[in-house]
Amino acid sequence: MEQTTIRFTLNDRPITHAAMPYRTLLEVLRDDLGLTGSKEGCGTGDCGACTLLLDGKPVTSCLVLAAEADGRKVTTVEGLAKDGKLTPVQVAFIRYGGLQCGICTSGFIVAAHALLESNKTPSEADVRAAIGGNLCRCTGYDKIVRAILAAAYDEGELVDESASMPVMEKPLFTEGPM
Amino acid sequence: MRSFKYYAATSWEDAVAMLSKNAAAQVIAGGSDLLGWIKDDLNGPGAPRADLLIDIRTIPNTSYVKFDAAGGLKLGALTPLVTVAESADVLKNYPGLAKSALSPASPAIRNVGSIAGNLMQRPRCWYLRGKDFACYKKGGDFCFAVTGENQYHAILEGELCYIVHPSDTAPALIALNASAKVVGPGGAKDVALDKFFIGPRTNVLKETVLEHNELLAEISVPAPAANWKSAFIKVTQRDVYDFAVVSVAVAGQIEGGVWKDGRVVLGGVAPTPYRATAAEDALKGQKIDEKSARNAGDLTLVKARPMSQNAYKVDIAKNLIARAVLSLASA
Numbered sequence: 384m385e386q387t388t389i390r391f392t393l394n395d396r397p398i399t400h401a402a403m404p405y406r407t408l409l410e411v412l413r414d415d416l417g418l419t420g421s422k423e424g425c426g427t428g429d430c431g432a433c434t435l436l437l438d439g440k441p442v443t444s445c446l447v448l449a450a451e452a453d454g455r456k457v458t459t460v461e462g463l464a465k466d467g468k469l470t471p472v473q474v475a476f477i478r479y480g481g482l483q484c485g486i487c488t489s490g491f492i493v494a495a496h497a498l499l500e501s502n503k504t505p506s507e508a509d510v511r512a513a514i515g516g517n518l519c520r521c522t523g524y525d526k527i528v529r530a531i532l533a534a535a536y537d538e539g540e541l542v543d544e545s546a547s548m549p550v551m552e553k554p555l556f557t558e559g560p561m
Numbered sequence: 562m563r564s565f566k567y568y569a570a571t572s573w574e575d576a577v578a579m580l581s582k583n584a585a586a587q588v589i590a591g592g593s594d595l596l597g598w599i600k601d602d603l604n605g606p607g608a609p610r611a612d613l614l615i616d617i618r619t620i621p622n623t624s625y626v627k628f629d630a631a632g633g634l635k636l637g638a639l640t641p642l643v644t645v646a647e648s649a650d651v652l653k654n655y656p657g658l659a660k661s662a663l664s665p666a667s668p669a670i671r672n673v674g675s676i677a678g679n680l681m682q683r684p685r686c687w688y689l690r691g692k693d694f695a696c697y698k699k700g701g702d703f704c705f706a707v708t709g710e711n712q713y714h715a716i717l718e719g720e721l722c723y724i725v726h727p728s729d730t731a732p733a734l735i736a737l738n739a740s741a742k743v744v745g746p747g748g749a750k751d752v753a754l755d756k757f758f759i760g761p762r763t764n765v766l767k768e769t770v771l772e773h774n775e776l777l778a779e780i781s782v783p784a785p786a787a788n789w790k791s792a793f794i795k796v797t798q799r800d801v802y803d804f805a806v807v808s809v810a811v812a813g814q815i816e817g818g819v820w821k822d823g824r825v826v827l828g829g830v831a832p833t834p835y836r837a838t839a840a841e842d843a844l845k846g847q848k849i850d851e852k853s854a855r856n857a858g859d860l861t862l863v864k865a866r867p868m869s870q871n872a873y874k875v876d877i878a879k880n881l882i883a884r885a886v887l888s889l890a891s892a
Contacts, residue, residue, distance in 0.1 A: 516667020
């Protein structure tokens with residue numbers, strides 16, 4: 384069987400790669416190209432752990448063949464931070480504890496990133512709809528939703544100070560337990 | 562995943578020719594259903610193992626939403642669900658269809674899942690999707706749902722096989738009297754979507770009239786006549802991301818609160834999208850109120866034959882029909 388040659392843009396870099404036609408984009412990224420940020424959870428599009436951006440839109444990469452990426456722009460969670468600076472969504476996830484075990488986190492961050500690219504002022508319902516295809520078995524989602532809302536509305540306060548990540552001093556949303 | 566070859570089709574004729582030459586070929590559009598099917602490694606006469614995938618996304622000009630007030634709506638087969646759901650023309654003229662295109666699966670899947678794929682997806686019956694169950698569709702001679710777990714199975718028109726059709730857009734499109742442009746070896750033909758789906762009584766191995774080398778290329782919806790309204794309601798177990806327990810699409814011509822003409826179509830209750838003709842006939846010429854709407858639901862479900870665990874769907878379907886019909890009067 385012949386390999387398919389795929390030319391695509393991966394995190395702003397042009398890539399030419401040969402892969403068997405039955406391999407998914409997720410497999411090629413993780414096993415061939417070393418980008419293990421996207422995770423395989425269910426492998427059938429149910430959990431969203433493999434979410435990445437294809438031409439700027441979130442897709443479940445376990446259900447995308449690598450061959451489909453030909454000529455397109457792929458952005459994984461590794462490609463979101465620019466010049467070593469985390470995005471507001473990433474900082475907010477850290478500040479608000481939007482993760483526990485972490486396996487779903489990259490999928491949530493990519494989905495949230497895509498939401499905020501298209502909607503700068505999302506409501507809580509918008510946020511919950513945007514992450515509707517992502518499953519988290521640890522957090523109960525509440526802190527994830529808070530983190531995404533904080534990333535949308537408190538960008539100024541969410542600059543990356545990753546050298547010494549501060550402990551959260553004041554909650555930005557005060558209703559409910561933190 | 563099992564291995565298969567891959568072919569990027571360049572035109573509909575090319576895809577049809579490749580299908581005609583390869584009995585074990587399948588067409589891939591968005592792939593969200595097909596790749597899951599391949600990963601589950603299903604096999605049998607109604608679930609053939611594909612050793613060649615023909616990619617039809619590579620055919621130019623197959624993703625579009627075109628509308629004009631006289632000719633109606635044309636949807637390219639490969640148009641992603643999200644594009645249909647967000648189209649200003651669809652939202653304005655066919656709100657029921659827009660809502661039905663926004664309801665399948667998650668945002669990530671609606672970004673790749675196509676409108677034609679939503680119509681062509683295979684049923685979600687867990688026995689069909691389970692490799693170890695030799696059910697009718699996989700060449701066996703038994704329906705495991707009859708004696709097994711059947712809470713999501715058919716309450717209407719089940720026979721041999723008790724699947725329910727999983728599509729949300731199919732009821733909405735049928736309610737709007739849409740038709741499909743089918744391309745095959747003999748050229749293109751139009752098939753009313755109402756006649757597009759077939760139940761186990763006709764052929765237990767497949768769910769549509771399409772032959773192996775025929776493809777669904779375009780969907781046409783007639784222009785909305787004056788006073789036509791449409792709505793779509795879906796009940797799921799989870800708030801996000803679930804197949805319909807029951808869905809209902811209604812489209813009707815309402816004048817002065819009176820139902821002149823229209824269609825009522827249910828999803829999730831029968832092996833095909835279920836045209837509730839009993840409701841349609843009962844509503845004709847009636848003033849839409851609580852009584853006539855409830856009557857439409859009750860009459861439709863007279864024919865229901867629920868299984869051991871799914872009688873709850875009967876009440877849901879009755880209520881949904883009533884609610885959807887009433888919503889047209891107040892819209």
